[in-house]
Amino acid sequence: MIDTYWRCVALTPERITITNRKRRPSGRYFFVRRPSMLSLYDAAALRNALTLPLRVGLKSLLEKRIAQIFADGLEDLTHTIVLCPGDTEAALKAEILFSPLEREGRRWGDPGFETWWDWLHDHGGWFELIYCVGNSGFAFVLFVEDADSDGLADLLAMCRASGRGEGVGGGGD
Incomplete structure (x- = not known):
């Protein structure tokens, strides 16, 4: 056994x-x-992420975004998640308590579904989605590797369909 x-x-x-x-x-x-997502939920975790042995492309993206987060004074109001192949939508939902693929009882691909991120950008190999929550300045920043993944297939399809450009605002709001 x-x-x-x-x-x-x-x-x-x-x-x-x-x-x-x-x-x-x-x-x-x-x-x-x-696989295990990287979850950076406070200033200490963001600082620590810069010391991790990450791939060059991801490390440079995180360095830029983390520098901007600290410069804007949002280090304790930002939860950054890095998703790689093998991670799942269920694991993401367990971590941040929502799925980017669901809104108001509809799922991406359903008639009438509207995307609701505040920012989506294709960095060439990585998608970045930002979801602002409330008026406090709090935001979720998601980095999703643009590589085939069974657990993130729908999220990648949504990003690929919507994110080929310089930065795309969300859906109907």
């Missing part, structure tokens, strides 16, 4: 690995890499 999964996080300056550990019937362990 395979023992229960548990999460193992190995943090080293060279890499970050988030895995689930399983015990084989032989008693040896093996690791299965599980």
Whole structure:
């Protein structure tokens, strides 16, 4: 029998690995890499993100956006999420309590659905969506890697259909 999964996080300056550990019937362990979104929900997390060993394209996007967030004094009013292939809409919804694909009982692709982001931009390899919440200045900033992903197929289709341009405002609002 395979023992229960548990999460193992190995943090080293060279890499970050988030895995689930399983015990084989032989008693040896093996690791299965599980995708994990990057969730930056406060000033400390944003600062820490700049020290992570991220791919060059993503790191430069985050450096620019995080610098802007701090310059505008919004570091404690911004929740930034980085989604990569393997992440799922369900995991995103669990993290931020809404899905970009749903609005007022309608889902993207349904007749009458209107997108509702405040900003969508195609950075070439990454989509950036910004959702402002209320009048306090709070916003969710989502970076979605433009790479095939079963768990994010609808979100990518929506971004690809809408985001080929210099920056696109939201739907009907």
